[in-house]
Amino acid sequence: MLASNTRNVFVAGSKRPYICQSCLRRVRNSPLAPRYFALNTSVRNLQTTSQQIAQDDTPFRKALKDAAKQQKKASKGAKKSLKAADPRLEKWELTVGIEIHAELNTARKLFSSAATSLGETPNTHASLFDTAFPGSQPQFQRETLLPALRAALAFDCSIQARSSFDRKHYFYQDQPNGYQITQYYEPFAKDGHLTLYAHDFPAGSVPEDVPIKIGIKQVQMEQDTAKTVQQPPSTHLLDFNRVSHPLIEIITLPHVHDPLVAAACVRKIQTILKTVDACTAGMEMGGLRADVNVSVRERGVTLEEGLSYSGVSGLGQRTEIKNLASVKAVEDAIVAERDRQIELIEGGGAVEGETRGWTVGSKTTKRLRGKEGEIDYRYMPDPDIAPVFIARDLIDHLRTNLPTLPDRVVDVLVGRYGLSTKDAGTLLSFDNGDRLEYYFEVTNQLARARGVKPSNAAFSIIGKTVGNWVLMELGSLYKDEQWADSRVPPEVLVSIVGQLLAKRITSRSAKKLLAAKFEGEERNVEQLIDDHNMELQPLSPAEYRDLAQSLLDEKPDMVRDIVEKGHEKKVKWFVGQMMARSAEGTVEADVAEQTLLELLPKKA
Ligand SMILES: Nc1ncnc2c1ncn2[C@@H]1O[C@H](COP(=O)(O)OP(=O)(O)OP(=O)(O)O)[C@@H](O)[C@H]1O
Numbered sequence: 131m132l133a134s135n136t137r138n139v140f141v142a143g144s145k146r147p148y149i150c151q152s153c154l155r156r157v158r159n160s161p162l163a164p165r166y167f168a169l170n171t172s173v174r175n176l177q178t179t180s181q182q183i184a185q186d187d188t189p190f191r192k193a194l195k196d197a198a199k200q201q202k203k204a205s206k207g208a209k210k211s212l213k214a215a216d217p218r219l220e221k222w223e224l225t226v227g228i229e230i231h232a233e234l235n236t237a238r239k240l241f242s243s244a245a246t247s248l249g250e251t252p253n254t255h256a257s258l259f260d261t262a263f264p265g266s267q268p269q270f271q272r273e274t275l276l277p278a279l280r281a282a283l284a285f286d287c288s289i290q291a292r293s294s295f296d297r298k299h300y301f302y303q304d305q306p307n308g309y310q311i312t313q314y315y316e317p318f319a320k321d322g323h324l325t326l327y328a329h330d331f332p333a334g335s336v337p338e339d340v341p342i343k344i345g346i347k348q349v350q351m352e353q354d355t356a357k358t359v360q361q362p363p364s365t366h367l368l369d370f371n372r373v374s375h376p377l378i379e380i381i382t383l384p385h386v387h388d389p390l391v392a393a394a395c396v397r398k399i400q401t402i403l404k405t406v407d408a409c410t411a412g413m414e415m416g417g418l419r420a421d422v423n424v425s426v427r428e429r430g431v432t433l434e435e436g437l438s439y440s441g442v443s444g445l446g447q448r449t450e451i452k453n454l455a456s457v458k459a460v461e462d463a464i465v466a467e468r469d470r471q472i473e474l475i476e477g478g479g480a481v482e483g484e485t486r487g488w489t490v491g492s493k494t495t496k497r498l499r500g501k502e503g504e505i506d507y508r509y510m511p512d513p514d515i516a517p518v519f520i521a522r523d524l525i526d527h528l529r530t531n532l533p534t535l536p537d538r539v540v541d542v543l544v545g546r547y548g549l550s551t552k553d554a555g556t557l558l559s560f561d562n563g564d565r566l567e568y569y570f571e572v573t574n575q576l577a578r579a580r581g582v583k584p585s586n587a588a589f590s591i592i593g594k595t596v597g598n599w600v601l602m603e604l605g606s607l608y609k610d611e612q613w614a615d616s617r618v619p620p621e622v623l624v625s626i627v628g629q630l631l632a633k634r635i636t637s638r639s640a641k642k643l644l645a646a647k648f649e650g651e652e653r654n655v656e657q658l659i660d661d662h663n664m665e666l667q668p669l670s671p672a673e674y675r676d677l678a679q680s681l682l683d684e685k686p687d688m689v690r691d692i693v694e695k696g697h698e699k700k701v702k703w704f705v706g707q708m709m710a711r712s713a714e715g716t717v718e719a720d721v722a723e724q725t726l727l728e729l730l731p732k733k734a
């Protein structure tokens with residue numbers, strides 16, 4: 131039916147057939163156009179319901195989120211044992227190389243003018259070429275290069291003036307052409323790097339040898355595959371919306387020697403891609419997938435017959451763990467595979483070149499196929515796609531207009547916004563950059579409202595205060611929940627922190643206001659302050675002193691602990707008591723603390 135609606139014509143001067151666009155539209159709009167393709171294991175059961183797959187899409191995303199949550203829980207207990215020093219690691223060195231596949235943020239597919247899709251009705255965003263209709267031809271969409279180039283520039287790659295596309299053959303239901311179009315012989319970007327600093331690691335797990343530089347061998351463009359949705363027991367539904375969505379593959383050199391460094395590396399790549407607006411979504415939404423290649427070798431022993439990869443020699447035999455969908459999975463899979471390989475070698479065995487899989491929450495990687503089962507991809511230049519030439523002025527323009535990269539953002543957060551390096555790193559790594567954007571929005575709005583310029587010293591006081599509220603106070607409200615700006619919009623936090631800085635309310639009142647707005651309170655902040663009589667009516671200095679003194683007199687033991695044993699935290703307990711025992715809006719924590727410190731006896 132499709133064939134009778136379609137005319138293949140040749141454009142003058144070109145040997146390439148192309149599909150007439152009006153035919154294409156007619157076919158797409160035809161009630162006979164299939165909405166999705168479904169096959170069971172015997173490829174018999176072709177079905178045509180569109181709602182079904184749309185419904186299946188939701189649980190898939192939910193499953194990803196649930197898996198991430200479960201994993202977070204499971205990892206809490208495992209954390210300690212990961213960090214405990216393993217004596218075997220003094221003998222064996224781990225080596226890891228990472229391949230990251232990231233969906234580019236583009237309007238069109240890589241080789242057709244079909245629009246890319248983000249959860250739309252299945253099989254509504256695919257051209258004839260995308261579904262490998264006989265005679266259809268690729269039409270490289272030049273603008274898909276732009277996010278790819280921004281990403282490669284952010285990794286300091288050398289952009290190649292000429293690059294080209296190749297066919298990588300393998301047969302699977304999600305690959306309608308029977309080959310994937312990728313860049314094997316001439317990728318568009320080579321020889322980049324990524325540097326990891328202290329702020330790229332969670333507090334408490336910063337390696338001693340930071341900064342760590344990891345080479346990036348190349349960045350290449352390629353097509354994504356169709357999405358398969360399982361319908362047990364034996365049906366697989368295919369959604370071609372994703373097929374030929376432009377991807378980049380970022381390939382690191384085998385320069386990583388620690389699972390935590392691999393995790394930081396993936397996290398940072400994700401943050402950089404988001405910063406330069408190259409990627410549609412983070413790992414949690416399936417927009418980024420990682421393969422890790424793992425080997426071990428004995429320290430201090432030169433492996434004469436060791437393997438080489440792109441100038442790095444003396445390596446142990448690698449195995450590859452495919453399709454990891456979270457940073458934690460990257461870390462855990464590497465630990466499990468490293469330990470498996472060491473055990474195998476120490477037991478007299480040898481590591482085999484294999485492709486392995488990893489399931490969230492499991493303790494070991496699982497063999498998928500061995501060397502003998504490796505596919506011969508039969509790479510060949512794609513004869514239907516002309517080479518790509520990238521002009522120097524385009525590269526210069528993109529480089530000049532690249533958004534500020536994360537390392538520079540950390541410098542600014544520390545230098546201008548007054549945050550600690552740790553808080554700056556935390557802000558940067560949370561919620562795929564959304565919390566950082568929120569922080570900037572609140573701080574800048576608040577500074578404008580108070581007439582404070584970024585060059586002014588008072589700016590960093592505002593920056594520090596907002597940092598505390600965004601990370602600590604809001605952080606504790608969100609706990610395990612997904613971050614969403616809309617819960618407490620920036621202007622609401624601006625209003626709460628503004629009232630606090632203007633000394634119109636105490637920090638206790640501010641926390642109550644924040645919690646109320648977080649829970650969906652509809653009245654605005656001003657109204658709530660009025661309705662609940664929260665406006666600060668500060669005690670006089672004499673009233674502060676009387677209150678503080680009466681509390682100190684009640685607890686002589688605690689006073690002794692503070693004065694003689696230096697238990698400074700107990701001062702905070704007194705501050706809390708002063709606030710608890712007075713009316714809302716009468717005691718400010720910092721004035722209370724100051725009064726207590728003045729009244730505490732001095733050490734003899
Ligand atoms: N001995 C080794 N130990 C650890 N990592 C290695 C070793 N040899 C190569 N690697 C890493 O393996 C990865 C190889 O990726 P590359 O895309 O070049 O090839 P591939 O994995 O064979 O191809 P495909 O894209 O089909 O998976 C790189 O990240 C590289 O650093």
Ligand SMILES: [Mg+2]
Binds near residue numbers: 229379381
């Ligand atoms: Mg690869």
Ligand SMILES: [Mg+2]
Binds near residue numbers: 229421450
């Ligand atoms: Mg690989």
